[in-house]
Amino acid sequence: MKGFRFLEHTADALFEAFGENLSELFENSAKAMCTVMYNPEKVEGKTKLTVEAEGKNPEELLHNLLDSILFELHAKELAFSKIRVLELDEGRNYAKAELEGEEFDAERHEPRSEIKAVTWNQFSVKKEGNKWVSRVLLDI
Amino acid sequence: MEMKKISEAIFELPKEEGMLVPARIYGTEKLTSEIEAGALQQVKNVAYLPGIQKYSIALPDCHWGYGFPIGGVAAIDYEKGVVSPGGIGFDINCGVRLVKTNLTEKEIKPHLRDLINEMFGAIPAGVGGKSKLRLSEDELKQALEQGASYVVERGYGWERDLKHTEENGKMDGADASKVSDKALHRGMPQFGTLGSGNHFLEIQKVSDIFDKEIAEKFGLEQGQITIMIHCGSRGFGHQVATDHLNTMVSAMNKYGINVPDKQLCCAPIQSKEGQDYLKAMKCAVNYAFCNRQVIMHWVRESFEKVIGRDAESLGMELLYDICHNVAKEEMHEINGEQKKLLVHRKGATRAMPAGREENPAEFMKTGHPALIPGTMGTSSYVLVGTQTGLKETFGSVAHGAGRTMSRHAAMKLKRGDQVKKELEEKGEIIKGKSLSGLAEEMPEAYKDVEEVIASVEASGIGKKVSKHVPLAVMKG
Numbered sequence: 103m104k105g106f107r108f109l110e111h112t113a114d115a116l117f118e119a120f121g122e123n124l125s126e127l128f129e130n131s132a133k134a135m136c137t138v139m140y141n142p143e144k145v146e147g148k149t150k151l152t153v154e155a156e157g158k159n160p161e162e163l164l165h166n167l168l169d170s171i172l173f174e175l176h177a178k179e180l181a182f183s184k185i186r187v188l189e190l191d192e193g194r195n196y197a198k199a200e201l202e203g204e205e206f207d208a209e210r211h212e213p214r215s216e217i218k219a220v221t222w223n224q225f226s227v228k229k230e231g232n233k234w235v236s237r238v239l240l241d242i
Numbered sequence: 243m244e245m246k247k248i249s250e251a252i253f254e255l256p257k258e259e260g261m262l263v264p265a266r267i268y269g270t271e272k273l274t275s276e277i278e279a280g281a282l283q284q285v286k287n288v289a290y291l292p293g294i295q296k297y298s299i300a301l302p303d304c305h306w307g308y309g310f311p312i313g314g315v316a317a318i319d320y321e322k323g324v325v326s327p328g329g330i331g332f333d334i335n336c337g338v339r340l341v342k343t344n345l346t347e348k349e350i351k352p353h354l355r356d357l358i359n360e361m362f363g364a365i366p367a368g369v370g371g372k373s374k375l376r377l378s379e380d381e382l383k384q385a386l387e388q389g390a391s392y393v394v395e396r397g398y399g400w401e402r403d404l405k406h407t408e409e410n411g412k413m414d415g416a417d418a419s420k421v422s423d424k425a426l427h428r429g430m431p432q433f434g435t436l437g438s439g440n441h442f443l444e445i446q447k448v449s450d451i452f453d454k455e456i457a458e459k460f461g462l463e464q465g466q467i468t469i470m471i472h473c474g475s476r477g478f479g480h481q482v483a484t485d486h487l488n489t490m491v492s493a494m495n496k497y498g499i500n501v502p503d504k505q506l507c508c509a510p511i512q513s514k515e516g517q518d519y520l521k522a523m524k525c526a527v528n529y530a531f532c533n534r535q536v537i538m539h540w541v542r543e544s545f546e547k548v549i550g551r552d553a554e555s556l557g558m559e560l561l562y563d564i565c566h567n568v569a570k571e572e573m574h575e576i577n578g579e580q581k582k583l584l585v586h587r588k589g590a591t592r593a594m595p596a597g598r599e600e601n602p603a604e605f606m607k608t609g610h611p612a613l614i615p616g617t618m619g620t621s622s623y624v625l626v627g628t629q630t631g632l633k634e635t636f637g638s639v640a641h642g643a644g645r646t647m648s649r650h651a652a653m654k655l656k657r658g659d660q661v662k663k664e665l666e667e668k669g670e671i672i673k674g675k676s677l678s679g680l681a682e683e684m685p686e687a688y689k690d691v692e693e694v695i696a697s698v699e700a701s702g703i704g705k706k707v708s709k710h711v712p713l714a715v716m717k718g
Contacts, residue, residue: 110648112278112306139369162491169484176477177427179370206370213369213676215649216438216718218480219332222491223308223505239308241332241480242439242649 105130106137115215115240116224120233125187127227127234128164128197132171132185135220138240139175141212145183147202152188154198160227163195164236168220174201181206215242243282245274251700252634254297255282260502261289261298268635269302269697273689276646277304284311287502291316292510293323295576295583299635301590302697303644303689307331309505312589313644317636318511320571320582324499325516326508327490327523329586330569332483334523335530336441336474337565338613339407340624340710341538343545344557345467347447347713353548354445354714358673360544361443365537367436367718368675375434375536379426382433383418389528390535398539399560405602407563408592408610411531416524422485425522429478429529434536438679438718440642441473442615443541446622446710453707456608456626460561462708469558470622470710471537472615474567479526486519511584520569527568534563561624562611566591566641572600574636583636590638593627593704598637612704614695615642618672618715619665619685623695624707631703639704640695643688652687653678665715674717683717 106119117134121127136142153170157163174180182203189198218241226237246254248266253274255265265285267274281304288310289298295317304313309328316329343350350357366373377385385392389412390404404411436443448466451457462468475482490507493515494500499508509515538560542553549556569586576583585592593612594600601610609626616622620643627637647655656664658677661684665672674680698704 108650110650112281112645112648113312114308115649166488169488173424173428173481177424177431179372179431181370208368208370208675211370212678213438214678215676215682216369218439218477219484221308221332221505222328222487222507223503225504241308 106134111239115242117238119236122233124160124192124234125190127236128167128187129185131164131236131238132168135168135171135217135240136182138217138242139214140181142183144211145181146204147183148204150200150202152198152200157195159195161225163197164227165220165222165225167197167199168238171201172217172220179206180204181211217242243279251697255286258286261286262294263289263297265289265300266297267300267304268701268703270693270700273302273693273697278306281306281311284309285314287506288314288316290501291318291324291326291506291508292499293319295319301635301638301640302694303589303640303642305644305646309503310588313640314588315590315635315638316586317574317583318586320511320584323511323584324508325511325519325569325584326506326586327483327487327519328505328507329588330523331567331588332480333474333567334479334483334526335565336567337530337534337563338615339471339534339538339563340561340611340613341469341541342461342557342559342561343467343469346465347467350445350467354671356548357445357544358671358714358716360548361541361716362673364540364544365436365443366434367716368438371435371718373431373434377430377433379430382426382430385532386418386421386525386528387416388412390531393532393535398536403535403560406560407531408565411535413524413527415521416528417521418525420518420522421482421525425478425481425485428481429476432476432478434533435476436473436537436718437476438676440683441718442618443716444470444712445714446470446712448708449621449711450709453705456707459608460611460624460707462624468710469541470615471534471541473533473537475526475530476533478529482522482526486522489515523569527565530565531563562613564591564613572636585636587638589641591641592637593625593631593639594637595627595629595632611707612639614640616691617643617685617688618683618712618717620691622710625698625704626707628702628705635703639698643691643694645687646689647687649682652684653681655686656684657681670712671714679717
């Protein structure tokens with residue numbers, strides 16, 4: 103199964119990500135987001151850090167997790183190659199994820215578009231059949 | 243979707259259940275018929291916002307955004323209405339400044355390649371572009387509250403630049419205590435960077451003058467070289483918007499507000515959430531004024547280095563700096579009475595006609611310049627506002643050409659190196675940090691800017707002063 107796919111949107115970047123479970127869905131959503139900014143395949147895993155997020159439901163949780171990752175990308179000027187969900191408490195909508203990457207390098211990482219924010223427009227996390235699907239619109 | 247023709251270039255979407263006012267589209271029949279259904283739905287959704295006055299407005303460059311359409315105006319009752327951060331956008335005070343020179347095309351042509359290369363080295367741009375100017379947290383907080391004067395006092399520009407910046411480069415009421423640590427930390431490394439996407443820096447030539455008298459007062463003449471800078475409040479503004487949107491998503495229940503899209507979330511202007519957002523938004527507005535001021539200073543330095551003359555003798559005066567993503571407190575006539583409104587402009591440029599108090603003294607008799615950037619292969623325009631515009635669109639005109647093609651579709655159509663080659667064959671110089679970025683921003687991905695400007699004039703909301711064509715473009 104492909105982890106994510108981009109859909110048509112006039113101004114911004116709209117994607118759907120997929121997962122067998124919520125952890126996998128969150129990892130694929132984060133990877134899709136990083137793909138908008140640079141080529142994650144070109145990033146080496148030299149440093150690790152963890153982020154935490156909470157929400158009132160799985161949608162808010164994913165939104166806030168993506169927000170936290172975006173913050174780390176911008177504020178610490180890093181690029182990530184891998185995102186692994188370490189802990190996911192579906193009862194209290196809490197997640198902890200490990201990000202692996204290195205300092206952003208415009209020469210090696212094939213810079214694409216900067217992401218301004220994760221919007222709430224059309225944002226969804228749903229279970230379709232036996233798989234989870236997210237729909238995310240990024241402002242770029 | 244049912245649409246009523248009001249005049250040659252004004253169309254109306256009638257009020258439906260839930261909408262508090264009708265929606266109006268200012269555009270020729272051709273442009274209006276090309277607006278995506280998603281964008282029309284968004285214009286209608288904006289009409290649900292409590293306190294909205296007259297119409298939910300779509301300008302000629304209107305296209306599908308998130309929550310609000312891009313190219314939209316919503317004027318809301320300041321006492322009884324709401325503020326919606328989505329109606330300003332994530333890139334708070336994304337805007338444009340236009341710098342004049344006394345150079346001609348003939349004089350600058352031999353230097354163009356060197357100028358673009360010099361500016362490319364001097365001005366950080368693109369994903370992860372690292373600022374050369376690292377402010378501490380305390381310094382950034384001062385800049386947020388003081389606006390462009392903070393950087394001018396430190397040598398980045400001339401005192402008189404401030405008089406040629408909207409709000410004199412400082413929106414009053416900015417309060418850095420309403421800004422999160424996250425926003426400060428996203429803002430610190432990006433202070434003095436251009437960014438990516440549709441942001442650019444361009445050396446242009448004035449190709450046409452339409453209103454001789456006003457152009458003369460603006461100091462613009464045919465053949466003159468001008469420089470346009472388009473960027474915003476970078477990660478700082480994006481984080482301010484994100485933080486306050488999240489607060490309002492939770493607060494809406496408390497105030498019993500229902501909107502059809504979560505991205506339209508809002509809070510009463512007079513509530514703590516509303517006031518906190520506005521105080522933080524003003525910090526982001528001031529951040530962006532500083533950002534464009536610093537970038538302009540580096541542009542002047544680049545010209546001095548390459549041409550070997552100082553910026554003053556090159557006549558590098560700022561014509562004007564104006565934002566197109568912002569909410570402003572303004573007085574407007576509603577049912578024959580003056581009323582205080584919060585005018586949300588998202589992808590919309592304020593164009594106050596002559597006589598309005600918002601004009602700097604120098605532009606009181608003409609109306610201030612409204613700057614409309616085009617694409618890297620077409621033209622940009624300087625307009626002025628009209629009395630019709632004041633009445634119809636609360637003194638607002640378009641903010642650019644407006645996208646018509648998705649970034650994905652653009653990349654499938656042509657590669658970035660092809661876009662660059664085609665434009666260079668036409669005689670332009672193009673330098674970008676990202677090839678995919680050049681593909682996404684190809685001129686074909688936008689509406690025809692000539693049709694957008696024709697719509698502004700046909701609907702009577704603005705008047706052309708001059709047209710500027712690109713000679714050399716730097717993209718993030």
